[in-house]
Amino acid sequence: MARKMLVIDDDPTVLSSCQRIFEEENFYVATTTSPEEGLSLVLDTYFDVVLCDWMMPGLDGMDVITRLEETSPGSAVVMISGYPSIERATEAMKRGAMDYVAKPFTPDEIIKTVNEAIQRKQVEESKIIERFGVLTKTGQISLPSIDERILQALSAAIDERRRMEAMPSLEALSEPERLREMTYAVIDKYNRDANNLIGMLQAVHSYAGYLSYEAIGLIARELNISEHEIFGTASFYAQFKFEKPGKHLMRCCTGTACFVGGGGVILEAAKSKLGIIPGQTTKDGMFSLERVACLGCCALAPVVTIDDEVYGQMSPAKLSRIIDKTYRTESKE
Numbered sequence: 001m002a003r004k005m006l007v008i009d010d011d012p013t014v015l016s017s018c019q020r021i022f023e024e025e026n027f028y029v030a031t032t033t034s035p036e037e038g039l040s041l042v043l044d045t046y047f048d049v050v051l052c053d054w055m056m057p058g059l060d061g062m063d064v065i066t067r068l069e070e071t072s073p074g075s076a077v078v079m080i081s082g083y084p085s086i087e088r089a090t091e092a093m094k095r096g097a098m099d100y101v102a103k104p105f106t107p108d109e110i111i112k113t114v115n116e117a118i119q120r121k122q123v124e125e126s127k128i129i130e131r132f133g134v135l136t137k138t139g140q141i142s143l144p145s146i147d148e149r150i151l152q153a154l155s156a157a158i159d160e161r162r163r164m165e166a167m168p169s170l171e172a173l174s175e176p177e178r179l180r181e182m183t184y185a186v187i188d189k190y191n192r193d194a195n196n197l198i199g200m201l202q203a204v205h206s207y208a209g210y211l212s213y214e215a216i217g218l219i220a221r222e223l224n225i226s227e228h229e230i231f232g233t234a235s236f237y238a239q240f241k242f243e244k245p246g247k248h249l250m251r252c253c254t255g256t257a258c259f260v261g262g263g264g265v266i267l268e269a270a271k272s273k274l275g276i277i278p279g280q281t282t283k284d285g286m287f288s289l290e291r292v293a294c295l296g297c298c299a300l301a302p303v304v305t306i307d308d309e310v311y312g313q314m315s316p317a318k319l320s321r322i323i324d325k326t327y328r329t330e331s332k333e
């Protein structure tokens with residue numbers, strides 16, 4: 001599969017040289033003289049490598065690296081400069097660049113630098129994923145969430161394509177169809193590359209709120225890997241859910257302050273009233289139940305939240321009334 005490269009440089013000669021050199025190396029190459037346009041391109045497409053000039057009118061190359069770290073953290077960034085200095089090279093590396101190359105460069109020099117940068121990035125990524133795995137298993141850290149702008153850009157791109165093909169917009173589709181369209185778009189954005197599996201799962205999970213069996217099956221087919229492998233990877237991370245979340249999320253706190261105040265009794269009351277245990281969703285899809293260690297408002301113990309609403313000094317009777325009221329409100333809508 002062709003790797004994708006983005007070149008951002010205000011010098012058109014550099015753009016055309018990189019395009020020629022790397023297309024011969026079987027890269028798909030996109031170029032732009034505008035840093036702003038480059039940053040918007042990475043929202044639509046996942047690039048394995050971004051070559052970026054240090055000094056450009058408008059956004060400085062250093063600022064571009066910082067923004068790339070937020071919007072396309074999996075891309076290997078290589079800086080290119082006519083006037084490299086140790087200080088700027090060090091600063092670029094600190095901000096996330098993998099390497100730099102001085103102008104003028106020979107084809108061999110830049111090909112070697114880019115290939116090594118991609119390899120180093122992959123090693124770095126797998127170490128981070130391994131580290132995240134250990135930390136998430138011990139409950140210390142969660143995977144970062146996907147930048148909402150990436151999902152918005154994908155939705156806009158799908159809508160635009162469907163408009164050109166005179167098809168209904170994404171919003172007009174049924175939920176399973178919408179999820180299917182978005183899953184295909186996410187797979188394409190990540191170059192159909194199994195090395196980007198975690199990024200794909202995060203994007204689909206952020207969009208749908210869970211990883212459906214259909215989405216996992218589709219990713220497995222398109223990447224030519226087994227569903228079992230995907231489940232194995234995803235289940236490693238506590239925040240991936242495999243069941244569609246309920247319309248309302250109820251969190252019952254059993255942290256120390258709440259437990260002492262009767263949080264355990266409240267949790268039992270919630271389980272019995274809803275007929276589910278923590279981690280499950282009611283059959284009618286109305287409530288999902290979670291047990292949490294502290295909600296940060298211990299003075300109100302025992303505490304329950306429903307979506308963003310905080311309910312303090314909770315009792316089983318009060319909880320029952322709140323649940324009934326939610327059902328009554330929903331039935332009127």
Ligand code: FES
Nearest residue numbers: 253255258295298
């Ligand atoms: S222990 Fe429940 S809110 Fe802190």
